[in-house]
Amino acid sequence: MTAFEVMLKDHIECFSQIRGYAVMVQQCNPSSAAYIHLHTDTDIFQRFFVCFEAQKRGFIEGCRPFISIGGCHLKGPYGGVILSAVALDANSGLYPLAYCICKGETLLSWSWFLRQLCCFLKYLEDRPICFISDRQKGVIGALKMYWPNASWAKDEEALLETSKTGDKHEFKKCIQDIGSINSQGMAYLAAIEPCHWSRHAFDKSIKCDHVTNNMTEAFNSMLKYFRAMTYLGLMEYIRRMVMSRFQQRKDECSRWGNGVPPAVNKKIKNNSVECKILRTLYSGQGKYEMLGVNRAYTVNLNDKTCECGQWQVSGVPCCHALASIRHHFGVSGNQCSLEDYIDPFVVQGSLSTNL
Numbered sequence: 001m002t003a004f005e006v007m008l009k010d011h012i013e014c015f016s017q018i019r020g021y022a023v024m025v026q027q028c029n030p031s032s033a034a035y036i037h038l039h040t041d042t043d044i045f046q047r048f049f050v051c052f053e054a055q056k057r058g059f060i061e062g063c064r065p066f067i068s069i070g071g072c073h074l075k076g077p078y079g080g081v082i083l084s085a086v087a088l089d090a091n092s093g094l095y096p097l098a099y100c101i102c103k104g105e106t107l108l109s110w111s112w113f114l115r116q117l118c119c120f121l122k123y124l125e126d127r128p129i130c131f132i133s134d135r136q137k138g139v140i141g142a143l144k145m146y147w148p149n150a151s152w153a154k155d156e157e158a159l160l161e162t163s164k165t166g167d168k169h170e171f172k173k174c175i176q177d178i179g180s181i182n183s184q185g186m187a188y189l190a191a192i193e194p195c196h197w198s199r200h201a202f203d204k205s206i207k208c209d210h211v212t213n214n215m216t217e218a219f220n221s222m223l224k225y226f227r228a229m230t231y232l233g234l235m236e237y238i239r240r241m242v243m244s245r246f247q248q249r250k251d252e253c254s255r256w257g258n259g260v261p262p263a264v265n266k267k268i269k270n271n272s273v274e275c276k277i278l279r280t281l282y283s284g285q286g287k288y289e290m291l292g293v294n295r296a297y298t299v300n301l302n303d304k305t306c307e308c309g310q311w312q313v314s315g316v317p318c319c320h321a322l323a324s325i326r327h328h329f330g331v332s333g334n335q336c337s338l339e340d341y342i343d344p345f346v347v348q349g350s351l352s353t354n355l
């Protein structure tokens with residue numbers, strides 16, 4: 001038997017083992033999801049969805065309501081695609097949530113994957129959720145069907161500067177600049193509502209300022225040559241990888257002194273440097289006007305808002321907010337607790353679960 005024939009035999013045998021694997025997942029990890037879909041007439045394998053209970057719990061209890069979805073081609077003799085849903089933990093680390101092996105990226109396979117995800121997570125309808133995708137075939141249609149209340153963002157890397165701004169005035173200026181050099185580009189953007197691709201118009205309850213879909217790309221790159229393995233070999237690789245990453249992150253977050261993740265601390269440190277050049281004007285009752293080099297921004301500490309938009313979108317005080325907080329506590333003489341001004345979504349530990 002040639003090496004190719006041996007490999008092919010492994011892949012063929014894998015199909016007969018998938019049912020047993022699904023049963024084992026549910027026995028060893030009660031309440032986890034391992035769903036198989038076979039062709040109704042021929043009984044031929046179509047799709048396989050996996051999400052462990054620990055992944056679900058960690059996402060619901062600790063991650064921001066933000067999910068990146070994408071697909072990646074497999075390289076075995078039967079081809080296929082792995083669809084994945086990847087979230088972000090409090091420290092902006094990748095949080096693999098669920099995955100599905102299927103024949104290809106179609107409306108049917110995306111619909112099936114997103115329906116299983118919706119049913120398994122039992123996500124509350126009134127809780128905010130945002131998906132980001134590269135709008136591959138079928139994704140948006142499937143989202144509208146099974147996550148009708150979700151907001152969704154389009155990966156718009158080519159227009160990154162425009163999509164990054166949290167300030168609607170700057171956004172308008174960027175759009176005008178694009179129009180002055182490329183009218184077709186402006187017409188293209190005009191056809192997509194800003195809430196799907198520009199930070200300033202994102203749903204403020206999501207507390208995530210990502211504008212690119214590099215989360216699923218990063219997850220796909222972790223699969224490496226395992227993409228050529230049997231479907232079960234790939235699933236086992238992912239399970240082990242997720243298990244060890246969860247434990248590693250859990251150990252790391254137990255060392256966070258004040259509960260604020262290093263990524264958030266870094267952002268605050270950078271914003272602290274920027275806030276030194278601002279002039280502070282206090283108008284009473286927690287309201288400020290911060291004068292920068294080019295323009296002024298109004299800050300309201302009670303509402304936790306800044307005109308630049310960054311605080312509302314990311315959940316972390318921007319430089320204008322930090323300057324206001326420092327002034328406010330300097331005036332009142334009260335103990336400053338910066339954590340009170342950071343959104344719980346970005347200080348919660350999402351990694352207290354084990355796989």
Ligand SMILES: [Zn+2]
Nearest residue numbers: 306308318320
């Ligand atoms: Zn600001």
